[in-house]
Amino acid sequence: MVAAVEAAAEQVVAQLREDCATPAARLDGVAAAMEEEMRAGLREEGGSKIKMIVSYVDNLPNGSEEGLFYALDLGGTNFRVLRVQLAGKDKRVVKRDSREVSIPPHLMSGSAAELFGFIASAVAKYVADEGVNRALNGKQRELGFTFSFPVRQTSITSGTLIKWTKAFAVDDAVGEDVVAELQMAMEKEGVDMRVAALINDTVGTLAAGSYNDEDAVIGVILGTGSNAAYVEKASDIPKLEGELPKSGKMVINTEWGNFSSSCLPITEYDQALDEESLNPGEQIFEKLISGLYLGEIVRRVLLKIATQCSIFGDVSRTKLTTHFNLRTPDISAMHHDETPDLRIVAEKLAGHLKIANTTLETRKMVVEICDIVTRRSARLAAAGIVGIMRKIGRATPGNNSRTVIAIDGGLFEHYAKFRQCLESTLAELLGEEASKSVSVKLTKDGSGLGAALIAAAHSQYAK
Structure with a gap:
């Protein structure tokens, strides 16, 4: 009986692992699709799923x-x-x-x-x-x-x-x-x-990054939501009307959260979450990678397991059916649990989902689910960044330009395994030589400090 229960749970996890898989070839496709959508959005208003807003x-x-x-x-x-x-x-x-x-x-x-x-x-x-x-x-x-x-x-x-x-x-x-x-x-x-x-706050993050390091050309928000901004050549923006700026540059707010592509690894849990959301069919990329949704995806996986077997006891006695009852800080705490008996996992399951008396094997399975969902998020975010780098010619081995990526948001700042996975995926996708010239920097308070800095850069008294 115990073996059958464990087999049913493992089958759900195995399917999740397969559906969330992000091999390098798939991520290469995501980066290529991101670059293609960026070009379409720069050509004309409404030309792409992502707005590519001229800032x-x-x-x-x-x-x-x-x-x-x-x-x-x-x-x-x-x-x-x-x-x-x-x-x-x-x-x-x-x-x-x-x-x-x-x-x-x-x-x-x-x-x-x-x-x-x-x-x-x-x-x-x-x-x-x-x-x-x-x-x-x-x-x-x-x-x-x-x-x-x-x-x-x-x-x-x-x-x-x-x-x-x-x-x-x-x-x-x-x-x-x-x-x-x-x-x-x-x-x-x-x-x-x-x-x-x-x-907006993403442009501010890029500004704060540029203030501290003039090689910052991309700003990314990886928190409750997600977005990216970058420095584009003004001459490469066909939809830009009027005289080109003297600097020859323009910051573009991509609004990449609305990116979607057949390349994206989408599971049954993502589809259900999207259908039940306030904006079905929109913000697909954000729903796969941002902090608002990761805990909810994990909860849905645990609920599926609970309906397939008795590993969590009587579902009606738990809070597994309560939407957004498991937050990303909770899955981060479980994912980073290094206690011998995974005590933090047990506490989170009991405290948030009213699931008590779990076995060590069950707690290990929960950690694996957190890992699968978080790895997919971090690797997709890295692929999006590589797409931007390709668009501006910063992703080739022969390119010697130093590239700094300024990132703000709690997901990147506080979720260490997410951050480590994102950075290692960037190195994997760019290759050893190209990745040597890339630096990722935590850049806080773009919405405050960044706004003041942009006011300074565009001051009427600027020399």
Whole structure:
């Protein structure tokens, strides 16, 4: 009986292992498909599953920036106001501080004037609390605005809101220029501050990476969600209208989360998760690799095993049917469990899923499932990065250019086995020679520090 139960569970795991397999040949196909979609998205609007948004950031910070700059990071129920003092090549970031403010729920479904008025009021108080600031030397304050909602950007300082997400429903702001709304609200509050740049957090991550290392050309978010931005030749963007920037470069926000391809290893669990999601058929790549979904995929695998055999006891007595009851930090803790009896695995199963009295063999199986799902995620993320590197000519053995990839997000920062797998997969796909010139760097707070740095790089006083 015990042998039959174990065989049924192993059959599910074996099928998962096969369906999640990412051999180098398959990843090569993913990278090629990513490059192809990127080219299509650069040719024309709507030409690709990934948007390839022109950020209008044509100058990244390089460490020479000086002065006092601000950032506003709006992406959820809280927003941050930051102040960053920069002192050029010698001292870099001298000082930075920030304040977090909660948005009252009624303002999240009120009017644009009320929402932006509240934000501007918080900015005004923040500026007032700093007192007379001699560092400005009579110059107008300048701010980088990280706005983590879908916008149609038309310049470095303008973008119209396409739609709200994350529980916001300020209807009269849709179709309006969010920079103009903020600028008008700050003027009403008597704040003499210019919005020097409108960005998203991925572009900010690239900027923060570039500030610390001028060879940073790709920025990636690997956290709850996932996205990538990179530096493209302006002449290689057919859809870019008007005069090309003097720098000859342009940062592209790929929005790669919406990438999908027949090359991707998709399981029955991924299909069910997608069908039951709020956006079925969309964000397929993100649903395979980002931190929001990894724990949920593992839970679905465990539920399948529980319906096939009695290894976890009576399913109705567990919480295996509760969606998103297992989070990525939980599977990371289980995956990294090095105790002899896998005590942490037992605690997580009991605490989150109400599964008690598991055998050591069962706990080992759970760790293997975490490994299979996480390895697929890390290897696919690496393939996406290689696709970008191929597009900009950084993935060939003869290329001697040093390539720095700036990465932010909890999945990369806190999940050591994910990070190790991503880095080893990059080396595997690029080959020994090409991978020697590639460096992956954790780059934190692109949405805050990165926004202030882009404001500095696009300052009206920049030399």
